[in-house]
Amino acid sequence: MTTGLPGTGAAAGIVAIVLVTVATLALGAYGLRLSRTTSDFMVASRAVGPRMNAAAVSGEYLSAASFLGAAGLLLAFGAEMLWYPVGWTAGYLVLLVLVAAPLRRSGAYTLPDFAEARLGSRAVRRTCALLVVAIGWLYLLPQFQGAGITLASAVGGPGWLGPVVVAVVVLVNVTAGGMRSITLVQAFQYWLKLTALLVPAAVLLVVWWGDGRPGDPASTADTTAWSVPLADGGAQGLYLTYSLIAATFLGTMGLPHVVVRFYTNPDGRAARRTTLLVLVLLGVFYLLPPVYAGLARVYAPGLADSGSDGLVLELPGLVVPGLGGDVLTGMIVGGAFAAFLSTSSGLAIAVAGVLSQDVFTRPFRGTRLSGVAGFRAGAVVAVVMPAGVALTGSGAGVATTVGLAFAVAASTFCPLLVLGIWWRGLTPAGAISGLLAGGVGSSAAALVTLYTPASDGWSDVLLRQPAAWSAPLAMLVMVGVSLATRRTVPAHTNRLMVRLHTPEAVVLDRG
Amino acid sequence: MADPGPRPRVRVTGPPRRRPPVARAGEVDQDTRLGGLYVGSLLREQLWLAVRTLTVLVLVVGSLPLVLHLAPDLAALRVGPFPVAWLVLGGATYPVLVLLAWRYVRRAERNEAAFAELMDEVER
Numbered sequence: 001m002t003t004g005l006p007g008t009g010a011a012a013g014i015v016a017i018v019l020v021t022v023a024t025l026a027l028g029a030y031g032l033r034l035s036r037t038t039s040d041f042m043v044a045s046r047a048v049g050p051r052m053n054a055a056a057v058s059g060e061y062l063s064a065a066s067f068l069g070a071a072g073l074l075l076a077f078g079a080e081m082l083w084y085p086v087g088w089t090a091g092y093l094v095l096l097v098l099v100a101a102p103l104r105r106s107g108a109y110t111l112p113d114f115a116e117a118r119l120g121s122r123a124v125r126r127t128c129a130l131l132v133v134a135i136g137w138l139y140l141l142p143q144f145q146g147a148g149i150t151l152a153s154a155v156g157g158p159g160w161l162g163p164v165v166v167a168v169v170v171l172v173n174v175t176a177g178g179m180r181s182i183t184l185v186q187a188f189q190y191w192l193k194l195t196a197l198l199v200p201a202a203v204l205l206v207v208w209w210g211d212g213r214p215g216d217p218a219s220t221a222d223t224t225a226w227s228v229p230l231a232d233g234g235a236q237g238l239y240l241t242y243s244l245i246a247a248t249f250l251g252t253m254g255l256p257h258v259v260v261r262f263y264t265n266p267d268g269r270a271a272r273r274t275t276l277l278v279l280v281l282l283g284v285f286y287l288l289p290p291v292y293a294g295l296a297r298v299y300a301p302g303l304a305d306s307g308s309d310g311l312v313l314e315l316p317g318l319v320v321p322g323l324g325g326d327v328l329t330g331m332i333v334g335g336a337f338a339a340f341l342s343t344s345s346g347l348a349i350a351v352a353g354v355l356s357q358d359v360f361t362r363p364f365r366g367t368r369l370s371g372v373a374g375f376r377a378g379a380v381v382a383v384v385m386p387a388g389v390a391l392t393g394s395g396a397g398v399a400t401t402v403g404l405a406f407a408v409a410a411s412t413f414c415p416l417l418v419l420g421i422w423w424r425g426l427t428p429a430g431a432i433s434g435l436l437a438g439g440v441g442s443s444a445a446a447l448v449t450l451y452t453p454a455s456d457g458w459s460d461v462l463l464r465q466p467a468a469w470s471a472p473l474a475m476l477v478m479v480g481v482s483l484a485t486r487r488t489v490p491a492h493t494n495r496l497m498v499r500l501h502t503p504e505a506v507v508l509d510r511g
Numbered sequence: 512m513a514d515p516g517p518r519p520r521v522r523v524t525g526p527p528r529r530r531p532p533v534a535r536a537g538e539v540d541q542d543t544r545l546g547g548l549y550v551g552s553l554l555r556e557q558l559w560l561a562v563r564t565l566t567v568l569v570l571v572v573g574s575l576p577l578v579l580h581l582a583p584d585l586a587a588l589r590v591g592p593f594p595v596a597w598l599v600l601g602g603a604t605y606p607v608l609v610l611l612a613w614r615y616v617r618r619a620e621r622n623e624a625a626f627a628e629l630m631d632e633v634e635r
Contacts (some may be wrong), residue, residue, distance in 0.1 A: 079596050082601050230579050422554070
């Protein structure tokens with residue numbers, strides 16, 4: 001993976017990247033004609049139907065970790081890694097039953113908006129804004145890093161090229177058209193990513209069938225170990241697996257770029273139907289990474305050692321030599337590039353929305369920016385910061401950072417949303433203490449893991465996957481402190497709960 | 512009609528997006544005890560539905576690691592060249608998730624329709 005693929009392979013990759021970039025910008029420009037108001041920019045004026053929105057949610061959600069990372073992890077570590085795609089999908093079921101419709105009915109633009117509307121406290125709002133930016137940047141950083149790695153290995157460009165290209169395309173699209181044009185782009189990119197992974201997989205399966213369906217060349221014992229969907233190490237492995245399940249099942253609802261999408265639905269009913277369709281679209285997509293891992297196990301077991309993200313990019317060339325393989329590889333490079341673009345765009349929108357509301361459109365020395373100008377300023381800061389960090393080359397591995405983002409989301413926004421929607425007794429003090437306990441606990445655990453040598457003790461295991469204890473901790477602190485400060489339950493709580501849970505068919509004063 | 516050629520862009524307004532009012536909810540709006548009871552019962556019903564759905568999720572999908580921890584031999588089972596664990600977790604889980612979600616959406620909408628009907632009757 002040090003040099004690029006030879007000749008035609010690199011050419012196919014470059015063609016694919018250029019095509020994806022041009023299509024993205026063209027669709028963005030088309031959407032731009034429709035974007036006029038602040039509401040267009042932030043929530044596409046809440047007029048996106050379930051089908052379009054579900055494709056957009058899925059297109060935005062399927063990042064490089066899903067497109068490239070999952071198959072590589074499956075090949076290297078076996079069935080225990082199946083919990084990533086399963087958890088990334090099941091997270092939407094949890095989101096559907098606990099938050100989808102009420103969140104939409106809250107009528108807020110962003111997560112801090114929701115927190116402020118529910119609890120009526122500026123302090124809670126600021127804490128949430130800080131967390132959205134933190135989680136957003138944590139999730140953006142690996143997207144830019146991954147873009148650098150992919151571009152370098154696929155077309156042989158220098159390492160800085162990927163982050164710069166992705167950052168520029170995202171910025172142009174987001175600052176120009178906001179949510180309205182991005183919705184169209186992301187819906188398109190879901191189908192692009194599915195095709196880019198499905199067609200090569202189908203070709204590879206045909207080749208495999210033609211070769212007489214060869215089985216796994218490894219020993220039976222080795223294969224059995226590879227098929228256990230459980231981390232190694234007895235009870236510790238069990239804990240690690242369950243903690244991963246907790247982080248992905250609960251963390252999905254707390255990711256800022258996922259949540260902001262739900263405000264673009266016209267009503268609560270549409271929000272539910274969107275989520276149902278998202279489950280279908282994600283389920284179809286996630287059938288594919290195991291196919292790549294299984295075929296790699298048969299045709300190229302050596303790939304497991306050469307770095308996990310390269311598997312999907314290299315396998316077609318190894319199985320189908322010549323021009324055919326190059327074309328398939330080109331498709332995958334294009335799909336991976338679409339993955340970087342769509343996820344970073346969604347995150348940039350979410351972070352920019354929060355930054356513009358809480359930083360850039362506040363009065364400063366007597367002047368203030370307009371809504372759209374503030375959104376654009378927010379987008380620049382949202383993209384440039386993590387892209388800059390990615391360019392310096394520092395930071396942990398791609399999978400580690402994404403895992404950390406999920407754990408922090410599961411330990412902060414998940415308890416806030418669930419308690420805020422279903423429990424009248426939540427108080428501002430309770431919410432802030434819970435957010436701090438979960439946020440500080442999960443991120444401190446991750447920092448300790450990153451900067452101290454690994455060991456086999458329970459303390460190391462608990463810190464490596466914190467979600468199984470940090471999410472319940474945040475929930476308990478929120479409930480405990482709220483009960484202790486019972487007299488500060490906001491006066492408007494009952495009215496707001498009515499608004500969150502009453503179907504739109506019943507006419508209410510929704511002020 | 513003759514071809515009008517390139518037309519200037521005009522702003523067209525459509526019908527209102529809101530659905531026509533089906534039910535009014537004075538009791539709920541005015542925050543009376545009766546209104547509180549109505550919404551409280553809807554909220555409890557929806558929460559109970561969510562808890563039931565999540566319980567099924569935990570029992571069906573979430574129990575897999577524990578089952579394999581207690582009975583590791585299951586991992587050696589295979590159908591043709593494919594290990595059963597891969598087929599179950601990598602394939603069969605997704606339809607189960609979609610089925611659970613579909614069932615939830617249907618029942619949640621039914622609860623809401625019943626609530627809207629009740630509000631309608633109360634107002635009359």
